[in-house]
Amino acid sequence: MKVAVWDTYVPRTDGEVMHFDIIAPEEIKDAETIYAYGKAYLKLKGQEGQPLTAQECRFCHVESLKPEQEESIRRQGYFIFEMQHCQ
Numbered sequence: 001m002k003v004a005v006w007d008t009y010v011p012r013t014d015g016e017v018m019h020f021d022i023i024a025p026e027e028i029k030d031a032e033t034i035y036a037y038g039k040a041y042l043k044l045k046g047q048e049g050q051p052l053t054a055q056e057c058r059f060c061h062v063e064s065l066k067p068e069q070e071e072s073i074r075r076q077g078y079f080i081f082e083m084q085h086c087q
Contacts, residue, residue: 002026003069003079006034007060010042010050012085018047019084023069024077026062037078045086 006022022038031054038052069079 001065001073002062003065003073004028004062005060005081006038006057008038008052008057010038010047010052010056012047012050016085018042018045018086020086021060021081021083022057023073023079023081025073028077031057031059034078037076037080041080 002025003023004026006024008018008020008022010018010020012018020041022034022041024034024037028034035052035057038057039048042048042050042052065073069081072079
């Protein structure tokens with residue numbers, strides 16, 4: 001399976017910037033669907049209401065599905081790869 005990687009930078013309420021990738025099946029082309037995935041993740045992280053639009057989240061590239069992403073994508077349709085200030 002191929003997945004699309006959406007590079008995302010969202011300002012947190014404390015001023016830090018969260019950097020994470022939203023990874024979803026490459027067939028999902030609708031940016032609003034990807035943003036909804038990101039907003040669900042932000043809610044889990046206590047950052048509900050922070051902006052997540054084309055300014056914060058952009059398509060980056062397509063890659064092969066990694067085994068550690070598979071369960072999350074099957075269960076909820078996407079995987080979040082946390083990089084910076086996501087704790």
